[in-house]
Amino acid sequence: xxxxxxxxxxxxxxxxxxxxxxxxxxxxxxxxxxxxxxxxxxxxxxxxxxxxxxxxxxxxxxxxxxxxxxxxxxxxxxxxxxxxxxxxxxxxxxxxxxxxxxxxxxxxxxxxxxxxxxxxxxxxxxxxxxxxxxxxxxxxxxxxxxxxxxxxxxxxxxxxxxxxxxxxxxxxxxxxxxxxxxxxxxxxxxxxxxxxxxxxxxxxxxxxxxxxxxxxxxxxxxxxxxxxxxxxxxxxxxxxxxxxxxxxxxxxxxxxxxxxxxxxxxxxxxxxxxxxxxxxxxxxxxxxxxxxxxxxxxxxxxxxxxxxxxxxxxxxxxxxxxxxxxxxxxxxxxxxxxxxxxxxxxxxxxxxxxxxx
Numbered sequence: 001x002x003x004x005x006x007x008x009x010x011x012x013x014x015x016x017x018x019x020x021x022x023x024x025x026x027x028x029x030x031x032x033x034x035x036x037x038x039x040x041x042x043x044x045x046x047x048x049x050x051x052x053x054x055x056x057x058x059x060x061x062x063x064x065x066x067x068x069x070x071x072x073x074x075x076x077x078x079x080x081x082x083x084x085x086x087x088x089x090x091x092x093x094x095x096x097x098x099x100x101x102x103x104x105x106x107x108x109x110x111x112x113x114x115x116x117x118x119x120x121x122x123x124x125x126x127x128x129x130x131x132x133x134x135x136x137x138x139x140x141x142x143x144x145x146x147x148x149x150x151x152x153x154x155x156x157x158x159x160x161x162x163x164x165x166x167x168x169x170x171x172x173x174x175x176x177x178x179x180x181x182x183x184x185x186x187x188x189x190x191x192x193x194x195x196x197x198x199x200x201x202x203x204x205x206x207x208x209x210x211x212x213x214x215x216x217x218x219x220x221x222x223x224x225x226x227x228x229x230x231x232x233x234x235x236x237x238x239x240x241x242x243x244x245x246x247x248x249x250x251x252x253x254x255x256x257x258x259x260x261x262x263x264x265x266x267x268x269x270x271x272x273x274x275x276x277x278x279x280x281x282x283x284x285x286x287x288x289x290x291x292x293x294x295x296x297x298x299x300x301x302x303x304x305x306x307x308x309x310x311x312x313x314x315x316x317x318x319x320x321x322x323x324x325x326x327x328x329x330x331x332x333x334x335x336x337x338x339x340x341x342x343x344x345x346x347x348x349x350x351x352x353x354x355x356x357x
Contacts, residue, residue: 130154131339139344142308142351145333146301152338153297158189159335161297161304163311165290166329175322178290179283181262182314186303187278189296194272195219195230197239197257202268206234209269210276217242223249230255232275234263254281282311290315297335305353308333312348 130152169176195213196206235257250256257263294307331343
């Protein structure tokens with residue numbers, strides 16, 4: 001049967017076999033540190049405790065000596081660190097004071113530069129004064145808006161009264177395009193110069209109807225050369241093939257004859273009479289907004305209201321077939337050089353003229 005021995009037991013056996021009784025001397029019975037002796041293992045527990053306490057006391061004395069030796073250096077280091085922190089705090093305080101002084105030295109803005117809205121900084125003093133007469137986002141009824149329109153007109157010339165309607169249409173689609181004309185009952189207040197392109201018997205009819213310019217191919221050549229001294233150009237249907245060459249010249253100016261605008265017709269005298277009296281052509285721009293002049297600001301309020309309602313009824317009657325949902329989005333009034341006045345759309349559509357007008 002095999003026995004299991006540990007390294008510690010083997011060491012004790014070896015030591016016991018090598019030490020003889022006669023070799024034991026009193027010197028071996030004394031305890032010396034850093035010597036390989038088995039005698040400390042035989043000491044009782046009280047002696048071991050006293051020796052441990054002695055080593056602990058020696059260690060504490062050594063630590064105390066080190067503290068006394070390096071104490072001045074530690075105190076000096078702490079004092080130096082305190083001075084550095086104080087200097088940093090003073091420099092930061094000085095920087096803050098300098099920054100505060102720089103901020104306080106900024107001059108306050110004056111005049112238009114102090115206005116909150118950027119668009120108001122380019123306005124004239126006259127405009128900034130008159131726009132205080134109305135609230136920015138308030139919706140006014142039609143009668144009050146017309147009264148404000150007249151009050152805000154203070155230029156050296158007679159301004160035109162304009163209406164701007166935002167509609168729920170997208171003109172890039174054919175079934176949502178809007179282009180028509182409206183006869184303003186009280187006129188536009190402007191002198192309209194009418195030119196007529198025709199030939200044959202209708203040449204004399206146009207002159208007798210009050211046309212300012214009447215011509216045929218000779219007038220076409222003058223227009224190609226740069227002659228544009230007219231406000232409306234009316235043409236008979238038989239002249240349209242020749243007028244087609246003027247598209248690049250008349251189109252950008254909105255003067256190209258068109259059946260929808262009433263400027264291509266066989267009844268030339270009637271067309272001349274209507275445009276002279278106040279017939280206005282309108283169309284929706286690419287954003288779906290219609291711009292219509294409906295008189296002058298020196299018109300009586302009743303006349304402006306009559307013209308305005310005629311324009312509203314015309315736009316409602318010519319509603320495109322592709323328009324869906326709410327047709328009227330917003331409506332504004334303004335003069336040629338004045339701020340806009342927002343209208344209450346529902347009240348505008350339901351407004352009824354007095355019986356005596």
